[in-house]
Amino acid sequence: MSLPLIMFLAFIAATLGITYWAAGKSAGESAFFAAGRRITGWQNGLAISGDYMSAASFLGIAGLIAFYGYDGFMYSVGFLVAYLTVLLVVAEPLRNTGKYTMADVLAYRLRQRPVRAWAALSTLTVSTFYMIAQMVGAGALVSLLLAGSGIGYAGAVTGVGILMIVYVVFGGMLATTWVQIVKAVLLMSGTFLLSVLVLAHFGFNLGALFDAAGSVTFQSDGVAVTQNFMTPGLYYKPPYGALDLISLGMALIFGTAGLPHILIRFYTVPDAKTARVSVFWAMLLIGAFYIMTTFLGFGAATIVGPDEISANGGTNMSAPLLAQALAGDVFFAFISAVAFATILAVVAGLTISASTSFAHDFYSNVLHQGKERVPGEEVRVARWTAFVVGAVSILIAIGLGPNANVAFLVGLAFAVAASANLPVILFSLYWRKFTTRGAVWGMAAGLLSSVGLILVSPSFMGIDGPEVAEGARRLIQQHAIYPLKNPGIVSIPLGFLAAYIGSRLSSEPSAESKYVELAVRANTGLGAEKAT
């Protein structure tokens, strides 16, 4: 048995133990959906980090920096700064006014059914996009890391899918939280060790590392090129690159505060103050992590080299290959296990957020007017949803295959969250005259425009050269109508505008009069959900 496989199995055993422990404590609605609201501030800070820092961050960004330097680092910057939006305007009022989902806040003073239906649709869309990206990545990665063990792409996808179903169905939010906490600790220590080894390689001389990164030599179209990796524009190239980076920045800065799987984490703590403290902890960890992506990326670029990485699995393998080059097979196995843990924690978070939204928003409130016909029905529906979400994700990921170009899906998830979710969250919390029509228009416009723009963007449209593999070719072989990879710069203003116009064109006295109640709750915590 290979060393990485042993470490994978050790992590699986540990998390199944956690799930078994959590299963005994997950009876009841608030226990299943919100871990009884008893997670402490630093625990939730770790769990938020674990929920947020996906394989796309750990492997993807390290890889982007290893290949494109500065442009890759732009993701790191955006991913941290985005938490200021969460901290300043969303976390505390959300905790004070909601119960289990983002839609609770929207539906507080608006008409339940249309608002919850759209919110559930948007939540499921964001979660599905994010999930498919993770699953395809997981399959490709795990089969690569475990090369030689006989576990192929489909086997890896199925394994990851089954594990996430087990965590959520049996352990609910409590198990998910602790899987995320364990993962965050593993990820932080792995990244820290790797960074120290990189710095040690350069004799703990930061200047030497940056000097090396200042002249990286690699093959480009058969010609050796030497490039300063701190130069902007290596990935986002002219003529639209600069605008695309701004568009990406908007999706990150406004999208994080609209990601349903991050938002529901604030319901797991006892009160708004703890929610705030947990964001602060998360910011320290996430910031430290993303600063270290510089060491990982530049380390991989200078110690391993882009050509070597390309020959051994591509950008996503940068961090594991760096680990191997610096400290051999055991460390490679450890970093691989960290990547595996990273994937599992994120997909578990996505699964529980999708199933909570379906059960609480759509099944209970849209279909059955908020009444449980049988006690415990909502939790049972959520468990079934988790199962279905998992099964469908496995099938889609296997259907797409390991070569599918899915990297844009994470960006799309952020764009939908920023365009469909954030405008309506902000308006319902801070604008008295916001109405149901405004909410529906805002969510519809944000959702449809971001998905629509992606369909006519270079992610789907473009002319591929003959060297592109069959499964990775773009759907429409024509020049893209929308020239940017990131729809945010158009779709986010559209989401805000539609929500504004819809509200202006309608009046809803009940929503207006209930604003008093919502505002007092949001600002004082009066009547907020208690820990159980």
Added chain:
Amino acid sequence: MNRELYRNNCHATVPLRDVEESLLPAAPATEILSGRIGLRAAYARPPDCVDCLTRLTSAYGRLTVYSVEASPMSNWSRIYESPSYKRMVAQKTRAVTAMMVFFIAYYFALPVLVAYWPDVMARQVWGYVNWAYLFAFSQFLMAWGVAYVYMRYASRFDSMAASILSEADGRPVPGGEGE
């Protein structure tokens, strides 16, 4: 307690020694405060609430009702209209808006400067490290700094909120399940 009911609740405070438990409304609506008993009876309609008080009064001639509220959402509106609440919200809005504007401007300055002044941003400051990369690093310090400042402000707002709640009579807090 259900929010719908809470909006129609009534609230009477009477001396503790005067009341026998058997006469009180069902348990979840009652709450014992120091030295007094607060009756917070949740009724679907305001008249039911008044009816309860009438029954209690006829059973105890000496019963003193300190306050009765049966108007919809009275507690929320009273807090919302109070000067201390308004003061807190005004201060909060000012602080949060300033921080939002600052961090958004600082963040987008980076891609905008890189887009429109590429030569300046590519100028090397320390070895190969250029202004663009340094500015990118400074974003981390900016984010932590703003977060720290906000945490300081927020604890002040916490204590303001606590005093608003304690000065709002009736210490209401309808606990338990919302919706």
